[in-house]
Amino acid sequence: MSVRTATASTAFAALLGAGALLLPASQTQAADRHGSHGRHDSPVVFAHRGASAYAPENTLAAVDAADDLGIDWVENDVQLTKDGELVVIHDTNLKRTTNAEEVFPDRAPWAVKDFTAAEIARLDAGSWFGARFAGARVPTLKQYLHRVERNRQKLLLEIKSPETYPGIEQATLRVLRKEGWLDRRHVKHKLIIQSFGGDSVKKVHTLRPDITTGFLGTPAVADLPSYAAFTDQINPSYSTISADYVAAVHKLKGAHGKRLQVNTWTVNDAANAAKVHEFGVDGIITNFPDVVRDATR
Template identity: 30%
Template sequence: MRAGRKLTVERYVDGTWSTVAETSAKGASAALTVAAARFPAWYRVRAAAHNGIASVATAPVRTTLNRRPVEIAHRAGAALGPEQTLGAMEASLTAGATAMEVDVQLTKDAVPVIVHDQTFARTTNVATVFPGREDDPVGTFTWAEVQQLDAGSWAGPQWAGEGIPSLDELLTALGGRAHLVLEVKFWPFNQGTPEERAALRDVLDAELVAGRLGELAGAGKLTVSSFNHEFLQPFAEAHPDVPVGALTFFPPSATQVAQWATWAEEIHGQFALTTWQDTTAARAAGLTTSVWTLATPDQYRVALASGAEALITDNPGLLASVLEPPAPTS
């Protein structure tokens, strides 16, 4: 083929061919390599009509990744069941998840419970059980009161009666079947007071010494993460055998990456803002990258293009359909 003939690299996704790059025969191999390396799909190269020669396309070829990212079930699998519940966790395990992400906060009587929001209003029947307290923070409720809440009915009648688990209940039910990413949550704005940070630190320290959390850590199946790095760095320095993930919304600067690498093992970044260059820089500093939060095939594809080692997803099990898409029909 003449080197100057125009070629189009095309990708097949969700039943449609789209153009990835327009190039010459000389540059087609490089263009296809760059596209396919970061985006597993079906590809073909089409040559335009040229000097009376009809347009022609190669047979479609499916590419894949040389390393399969880990799927981490966000909030125990928020698309598969009521978030942060044992029911969602079991649904995620059934879907093949090998890692779980959940949030931990303390009740008024210092019981660590698995809940994301500052209040119980969105995910429980607190307005019915405790009228007038629906806007009260999680930390104003005792564990006995939390146990009266239904955290499943809002997601569908089949989930009625799902409760908010304590950390110990979740660890017992998990039984070491998956890696746990435990996000330490503070409100408002992920800050908390010094007293709140100290209280949660005391509980986690005790759990690591004599609780099921320590058993999970000893098996190499625990990561602790937080947006609150004032909490996370001292925790990491006190527990060097427990990997920690520095949660961030915006990609860190080179200075931040170098500083985080002195105490963290992972960066947990927002998927749409994390680039190939970001993950490469993190890897060069000795860190891995997990990106949050995915729910759709398109979001998976964006995340895969970043080269992240792990994908924090509401919909665990979706990765297979993205990595192994059906063959083109046209």
């Protein structure tokens, strides 16, 4: 389902971002972002689960909402169904963001892994967010990729709970390959794969060492070199980092021989966006991509 929305971004920016322009511009360190030396660029903004402040998360409507705001990068979560289909949903159960309890009352605990793709396709993934999104569906990864491609956007793809889904890395790469996302153009410019599972990130790097990868978490500084061997990014919660931590990450080179990067999550207000920008982060993952973009220009 494609729902093009006129968002209330201006109102949110005024509410959340008032005073952002009064914050000092970052003077802390020269950044080397995307191969560029000696300048401190604005961080890349990633629309978390799509522009999930404005449309139901991980739906095609959220992809479109990010596109409406002019956001190039969207983030999503992939999981495997009972019959091996990759679907885009965050929680490992269907309760919070669909009407699974109503449609399948006897299927507790409504785990994604216990449902087929056809069963999940029956669910309403939009009404919980707002009546105008009624009928939105949980997209398959294939459907999601088509929408991102249509919008000329880029994808930060999270492999969700890999310990629950043996073989999900290979399954994800198969879909990406089949849909044309593993050619040189996509791999170089339009795709990052991340996970909280270090072994999962390592597996993706082993299977496709050309893909940019990210580890979700905040490893101890002493452990960073071991992560740098198989990942290109350390992607921590904003509440766990400091300028010193970001600098420690940046001192290392990642799996592709370039400076290890930091994309932090989930920053939803102007003040914290400006703060982590001063820390020197390379990217910010957010439900309010317009607010973060405006606060870090």
